[in-house]
Amino acid sequence: MNRVPEPSDEPVQYVVAHVRDVLANDDRVGALDLGIKIVGQAVFLTGWVTTSERLHAAEDVVREVLPDHDVHNQLHVLPRDPPADAETVR
Amino acid sequence: MIRIAAVGDTHFGIDSHGTLRRAFEQLPDLADVFLLAGDLTRIGHVDEIRALVDELADLPVPRLAVLGNHEFHPGQAGPIIEHLEGAGIAVLEVSATVLDLRRTRVGIAGSKGFGGGFAGACGSDFGEPEMKAFVRHTRQLADHLHQALEHLDTDVRLALLHYAPVKDTLRGERAEIYPFLGSYLLGEAIDHAGADLVLHGHAHHGAEHGVTPGGIPVRNVALPVIGQAFNVYSFEEREDRAVLGTVAR
Numbered sequence: 001m002n003r004v005p006e007p008s009d010e011p012v013q014y015v016v017a018h019v020r021d022v023l024a025n026d027d028r029v030g031a032l033d034l035g036i037k038i039v040g041q042a043v044f045l046t047g048w049v050t051t052s053e054r055l056h057a058a059e060d061v062v063r064e065v066l067p068d069h070d071v072h073n074q075l076h077v078l079p080r081d082p083p084a085d086a087e088t089v090r
Numbered sequence: 091m092i093r094i095a096a097v098g099d100t101h102f103g104i105d106s107h108g109t110l111r112r113a114f115e116q117l118p119d120l121a122d123v124f125l126l127a128g129d130l131t132r133i134g135h136v137d138e139i140r141a142l143v144d145e146l147a148d149l150p151v152p153r154l155a156v157l158g159n160h161e162f163h164p165g166q167a168g169p170i171i172e173h174l175e176g177a178g179i180a181v182l183e184v185s186a187t188v189l190d191l192r193r194t195r196v197g198i199a200g201s202k203g204f205g206g207g208f209a210g211a212c213g214s215d216f217g218e219p220e221m222k223a224f225v226r227h228t229r230q231l232a233d234h235l236h237q238a239l240e241h242l243d244t245d246v247r248l249a250l251l252h253y254a255p256v257k258d259t260l261r262g263e264r265a266e267i268y269p270f271l272g273s274y275l276l277g278e279a280i281d282h283a284g285a286d287l288v289l290h291g292h293a294h295h296g297a298e299h300g301v302t303p304g305g306i307p308v309r310n311v312a313l314p315v316i317g318q319a320f321n322v323y324s325f326e327e328r329e330d331r332a333v334l335g336t337v338a339r
Contacts, residue, residue, distance in 0.1 A: 027132075027135075029132075030101070030103070030132040030133035030160065030163075031101075031132075033294045033295065033314075047294075048294070048314045050100070050101050050102075050103075050106060050109065050132075050313065051103065051105045051106055051109060053103075053105035054103070054105060054132075078313055078314055078317065079317055079318060080109055080110055080112075080113055080313075080318065080319045081113060081318050081319060082112075082113040082116045082117070082120065082318065082319050083120065083318050083319075083320065083321055083322050085322075086093055086120070086121075086321075086322035086323065086324045087309075087321070087322070087323050087324070088091075088323075088324045088325075088326075089286065089287050089307055089323045089324065089325055090286060090325050090326060
């Protein structure tokens with residue numbers, strides 16, 4: 001498991017960067033574009049993922065690397081409906 | 091009317107089975123060809139591409155793809171290409187193909203593309219070997235894309251990329267990461283060779299609509315941008331058009 005340096009000793013922007021790296025490289029998530037905001041002991045995860053499994057996995061990964069923080073999972077699963085119309089280009 | 095369906099950044103994993111099949115089953119009624127603009131998989135594993143291929147199986151329209159950066163992460167790009175092509179999905183790697191769709195010849199040139207940034211805020215072929223290699227990779231892909239497009243003598247010419255050729259479709263992304271999302275070299279190559287439409291992905295927080303400095307329409311079809319399983323872009327059929335050709339040369 002990837003652990004970030006002890007958060008209490010680390011400027012928050014470095015912690016965010018480390019969490020971003022872990023989320024990108026963890027096979028359960030593999031996402032580079034999630035919003036990560038840390039306020040005190042709270043971590044807010046925002047953005048879109050393609051499956052509900054990944055929505056929960058992202059939260060699990062953050063809990064593993066920041067076990068002393070409260071994780072607020074505000075991720076959403078992308079809609080996957082077919083289009084209702086087409087754009088005429090020419 | 092010929093209809094081009096496209097999506098990028100499906101980021102398929104083994105947890106994605108069935109998530110797009112219902113929409114894809116309707117695609118043959120809505121489009122004549124299906125283009126996939128890279129980042130097909132979550133993290134570039136072959137079992138992830140298998141899951142997507144299952145989803146695309148038996149669709150009675152031509153299916154073409156370019157790879158994205160995620161397909162290169164674990165070093166399995168070769169097996170991924172083999173699996174796609176084995177399932178009848180053509181992979182365009184700085185190459186082109188021509189399709190006859192409803193009496194209209196449609197040429198599609200594809201490339202993953204790469205980053206580097208945009209005029210006034212871009213990397214240069216200067217300094218450390220690593221920096222030169224970064225910029226030269228993009229320049230080489232752009233040169234090959236130019237050649238592939240230029241050799242297409244078709245009624246409609248499309249460029250299919252993963253990385254962005256213009257800044258327009260990056261609106262919504264943080265400007266600091268633009269150099270990792272695309273390069274003006276791709277846009278310049280397309281403007282010089284000419285095309286009717288450019289499709290790309292990669293910029294999840296970007297915007298759908300853009301245009302090259304030469305006036306060619308660009309569409310970012312990343313799944314998080316379009317917010318649906320695919321988009322459809324239509325062109326008038328050959329016999330319906332008084333003037334054929336490209337928007338810019």
